[in-house]
Amino acid sequence: MIFRYPCPIFFLSLFFVRRGWASSQPWEQYVYSPKFRSVAPASVKSISGDAVILSDEDGYVLSMNSGSQVSLDFGVEVGGLISFSYNSTVSGGTQVSLAYAESPSFVRSISDDTGPLPNMDYDRALNVTFAERSGSYTVPRANFRGGFRFLTINALQDVMLSNITCEIGFLPAQGDLRDYQGYFYTPNDKLLNRIWYAGAYTVQTNIAPQNTGRFLPQVKPGWAYNASLGVSTPILIDGAKRDRAVWPGDIGMSGLTGFLAHGDIGLTAVRNALDTLFYYQNSTGQFPFAGPDTASFHSGSQSNTYHAWTLISIYYYAIHSGDEAWLNSKWENIKLAVDLITAALHGDDLGLHNQTQPNDWARQGGGGYNSALNALDYQALTSIASLGAEVWPRNSTRTKQASAWSAAAERLKASFNSILWDSSSGLYRDNQTTSLHPQDGNALALLFNLTTSAAQASSLSRSLLRNWNSIGPITPELPDTISPFISGLEVLAHLTVGEASRALELVRRTWGYLLDSPLMTGSTLAEGITANGSLYYRSTAGYAYDASYTSLSHGWSSAPTSGLTNKVLGLEMTGWKTWRFAPLAGDLSEARGGFRTGFGKFDGGWKITNGKATSVEAWIDIPQATSGEVVLPWKCTSATMNGRAWSGTKVTGGGRKTFVGHGCM
Secondary structure, three states: OOEEEOOOEEOOOOOOOOOOOOOOOHHHHHOOOOOOOEEOOOEEEEEEOOEEEEEEOOEEEEEEOOOOEEEEEEEEEEEEEEEEEEEEOOOOOEEEEEEEEOOHHHOOOOOOOOOOOOOOOOOOOEEEEOOOOEEEEEOOHHHOEEEEEEEEEEEOOOEEEEEEEEEEOOOOOOOOOOOOOOEEEOOOOHHHHHHHHHHHHHHHHOEEOOOOEOOOOOOOOOOOOOEOOOOOOOEEOOEOOOOOOOOHHHHHHHHHHHHHHHHHHHHHHHHHHHHHHHHOOOOOOOOOOOOOOOHHHHOOOOEHHHHHHHHHHHHHHHHHHOOHHHHHHHHHHHHHHHHHHHHHHHOOOOOOOOEOOEOOOOOOOOOEOOHHHHHHHHHHHHHHHHHHHHHOOOOHHHHHHHHHHHHHHHHHHHHHHHHHEEOOOOEEOOOOOOOOOOHHHHHHHHHOOOOOOHHHHHHHHHHHHHHEEOOEEOOOOOOOEEOHHHHHHHHHHHHHOOOHHHHHHHHHHHHHHHHHOOOOOOOOOOOOEEOOOOOOOOOOOOOOOOHHHOOOOEHHHOHHHHHHHHHHHOEEEEEOOEEEEOOOOOOOOEEEEEEEEOOEEEEEEEEEEOOOOOEEEEEEEEOOOOEEEEOOOOOOOEEEEOOEEOOOOEEEOOEEEEEEEEOOO
């Protein structure tokens, strides 16, 4: 085929159609990952000036006269190094420039910004010089580009380009990028399937090679991504395009997605991120606010909340990996970190942590006896205490530590409710001196069981709906913002208290927009949006009205992936070698899924059949040396497990367990 447009600008709209294949399983059609590391553009986005485009067996062939411009669409978010073959009428000097964009809104002659400036042209384009009249070219590794969907080629002289590819740089240890170790599927809702896999793919693009961090001070103009991200590779970072750094709060969400979707490699990437935080932990026990390739790290910024998130992520990693040797080697460092929290709690008669290091996820306010911080502290104390008690039950020193941390957590919970609960609103206050009712503090309190009764939990869940608009919750602590990170916590919170229909409505509303808005990549999940859905996230809170700076592939936005697996399917790790199977159907009638841990593979599913009497069939396949409980939400006149009458919850021993219920409601 040939496209030719003389000088005026014309735009060619080509719809990307995903490659068809014979799926061995129905969920494989939702995987966004390219199968091969070398990826060719899927279509032409636009053409400007005098250019002819042909296609051959190697992809597009671009015959471009000086001043022309061609924008190519890879169909999904990609990242790595661009290569192509070239033929030119001259040698030496700059021949073309390359510009990268995640959103269709920023396909242009310059690249998305990776440094927030008001004029929005920080990165500009990468100039390419050909040494000979013909040959091949690959972008230098220092100019690695972590996240983009569109590549715009600007011809500065007459040139012909062919064999244009992107060598994928993320998930460096995996050959077949589509070979997930976890899955989720429901035949009832294609959107939920797409959202699960968009979360999985987002985190996949955030699993990076070690030396692809942002070099500081940044190149001006341009970019360099050749700094060390941490202690080893691969490593889990916050975003594909930027910041490309280890951030503990992000790991608290993206780590779960990594475990559930990507198994062993997800566990490795999280471990390397955590090892980086351990490496930079200071003598007081304080974990760093961020990884070594960030301005926050170089300025010495610290964060009470991200310190707690690090401990929570350590817990999640431990129960999914079963890596007792690693946990034992880190225990003294973990103890220092936990003791830093308990010292803060004991330092005030109120029994809460006074927030003196307010650096956080971008929220405004903070400080005082902050509800989000104290909810995170509570989860850090209870989760790390459970590890000490469960992993080493015969170690008296560690069980005493665990007992003391658990007691501190219970005192915190009592103070949290007496000081911060506002019964008139059905919500917790941001701190003891404000009337603000934050989304983060309330979602975390609900998620981590800070409420004291089912009635209080129900009131809180219902009250959070007051923040919702047509595309999601507007967070009070960062006005004009919908945060998929904090809204993801809210999704998990609603699920935790059994409000499945409410949670699924939020998932469809917000993540449906993140996936299907024409502003987005159509394959990955954005860092954040404004209340009306624009990309001007954090415009007055650090991003200087620079919409192209907003990351469109940010792992902290992937909560629905873990929510659908752990709560809707209902299969989750709950402690050291322990699990729970407790489905939440909502408006679905069938779901199945699974994931791989250090203990082995977990698989499960359930199906509701409506006939003269409703029947339910559920099943799990679990590793040996684990134990758990099965809590089926349906009340049935009769139920069996593996063909025998069953009415309990505790399940021991591995293998397949099948549950059948009749006369259910």
